Amino acid sequence: MFLGIPKRALIIVAILAGVGLIYVMGTDKRPSEGATGGGSSGCRVTVTADVLNVRAAPDPRAEIVGKFNQNAETAAQVEVQNGFRKIADNKWAKTEYLKPVNGATC
Incomplete structure (x- = not known):
């Protein structure tokens, strides 16, 4: 004891905390993985929704191809269409739930 x-x-709590941490870290990064040229524009955004569909x-x-948790930060592109900001090739998120980070050129 x-x-x-x-x-x-204690072991059960530690395992659950580890799995939860891995899940949260993985879902924040999954939609932006493989982004080509996403950061070259200098546009970075933070998610304001609890969970944002990509x-x-x-x-x-x-089709939903990924998700971001609240406060996740990712590179994005300046292109906006139909109320969606382009995150990467074939990855778009609703602009009303994305806030440019300080100093970003979006």
């Missing part, structure tokens, strides 16, 4: 907490409970096209009915 450590501080009155059974060893088994779509294959600038259309609310387009």
